[in-house]
Structure formats: structure tokens, C-alpha cells
Amino acid sequence: MQKKGNGQFRKKKAPAHVFKTDLKQLNIITPEVVVMVLEWIVLATIVDSLVGLIGIFTMKMSQKNLDKILFALVGFSAGALLSGAFFHLLAESIGPLGVQAAFIWLFVGFILFFFIERVLHWHHCHEGRCETHPVTYLIVLGDGIHNFIDGLVIAASFLVSLEFGAITTAIIIAHEVPQELGNFAVLVHGGFDRAKALTFTFVSQLTCVAGGIIGFLLAAQTGFSNFLLPFAAGGFIYIAASDLIPELHKETDTKKLATAFAFFIIGVIFLYIMKVLFE
16 A cells, blocks of 8 residues: 555555555555554544533523423434434445345344343333333444444545545534434433433443444454444334334324424434435
């Protein structure tokens, strides 16, 4: 490989990205360059992780005002999870895995999340009383997997070029802001206080850093992330269909339900637009 003047890293006599070649070939580049790329990956993933603190902007809201927007945000999060699962995660996995394998891993994720919810339900609910809804922990788990995959993507983009890495990071952050705000709302709606919800969203967002470092070290093993994509999609579909949408059905106020449904559609459309604009 050789370093070009515009900061790109390319394999000699081949247009393939560094992420698609043997990581050992990075030894041809100076250690200083390798360290610089890793530093950029870590910095970008840390910045992305800060999105997990987006809920801090609601900390000064009164409980009454927060309750007014929680139901709408649950609807938005349900739509965003479904749209992200189908238009982003599943769509990206079909190419490298094939339709059948992608759907198999989607069902593996769906079934595992169903099993995990039952385990959490048994451990956190006693005599029919549940102080914290199991979906809160599923949101953290699913979001952690999603953010880990984001870290892999960020690492891959920086191994193409620093410029491409910065653009990709900005796109991922733009995608994460509304999703993390929706997740924060779901955690509060599920029984967490705002401080605990903020802590959990930030911790789950930190898996992006781990994904970036592992993506850099295992740059040649692209199939690893391919299997995680449909798996996470299955988990997101389960959360939206089994937990969030049923919560919307519980509302009897027609006006509130209409508002939540509108935000549900907005969540679906917003994630689809992000897919179209930055594909």
C-alpha cells in the first residue's frame, strides 16, 4: 500500500479499499501513519458516543412537559427502529450474505431478543408487578449492537481516507441524534428516571468505540459485521413490534394516539430519507 497526497490509502495496482485487504499489508505503511489512522477512528467514535448524552437537554424539563412528548417519541422510535431495520441493516446485509442467509440471521436476532425479554421479565417482575418494563434493557442491548456496528463502519471509512471517514462519521451522527433521543424517551417511559436513562444510553453508545477499534484490528474480516447487521435488525423489529407499538395501542385519547401515529410515520420516513440521501 502507499499513501497518496490527498490522504487516501490504496493498495498498489488495485482499487480495493484497505478494509477489503489483509490487515498485515498495513505494515508497508509507516507505524506513524497506522497510529494516526487509529487515533482518528478512536476520536470519531468518541464523538459519536457523545450523542448518547442527547437526553441531557430534557433534564430541566418538568415531568409534566416531558410526559407530553414521551408518547410521541415512543411512536417515533418505533417507526425509526422498523425503518432502520429494513432499509438500513437488512438491506445492507442481503448483498454480502444473500436473501436466505440474511433472513435466517434476522430470525435468529428476533428469537433471541424474545428469549432475552422473557428472562428479563422473570428476573425483574414479581407477582405480576413490574417496576421497570423489560423493553428498557432490550433497547440498551439492541442499541449497543447497533452502535458497535457503527464503529465497524467508521473504522472501514477511515481506512479508505481521512476525508471519507469524517463524512461517514457526520452521517452516522445525524442518524443517531433522533434515534438516541427516542431511545431515551423509551427508557423513561419504561420506568427509568432521567438520570439512569441518560447513563444507560451513553454506556450503550460507547460500544461504538469498541467497534471502531475491533474494526481496525480485524479489517480483513468484513463478514463479521455482515452477520451482525441482520441480527440487530431482527432485534429492532422485535422491540418495535412486541413492545413499542403495543404501548401505542394502550392510549385511548384519540388526539394523543393520532400524534403518536404521525411521529411513527415521521420516524419511518426520516430513516428512509437518510438512506436515500447518503446511500
